Amino acid sequence: MNSQICDMCGSDGAVVRKVTRSFGKGSNLLVIEDVPVVSCPHCGESYMTAETMHEIERIKLHRNSFSKLQPVAVAHFV
Numbered sequence: 001m002n003s004q005i006c007d008m009c010g011s012d013g014a015v016v017r018k019v020t021r022s023f024g025k026g027s028n029l030l031v032i033e034d035v036p037v038v039s040c041p042h043c044g045e046s047y048m049t050a051e052t053m054h055e056i057e058r059i060k061l062h063r064n065s066f067s068k069l070q071p072v073a074v075a076h077f078v
Contacts, residue, residue, distance in 0.1 A: 035052065035056065
């Protein structure tokens with residue numbers, strides 16, 4: 001993994017990790033896999049770039065074109 005400068009603390013060593021994020025709930029739930037998130041081991045911050053946020057909004061707007069229906073297990077925290 002290539003390191004980069006953290007936008008939050010300015011330290012070198014931030015890395016991009018791929019994560020899964022969910023948006024909405026119930027019948028409006030959308031799960032997006034492989035979302036790039038910048039993670040800094042120095043300050044502990046994780047954040048998405050503006051470019052990533054724009055792409056997420058585009059995916060949400062055109063969710064039927066980008067997504068496929070899959071059964072998913074859902075558990076409630078008790």
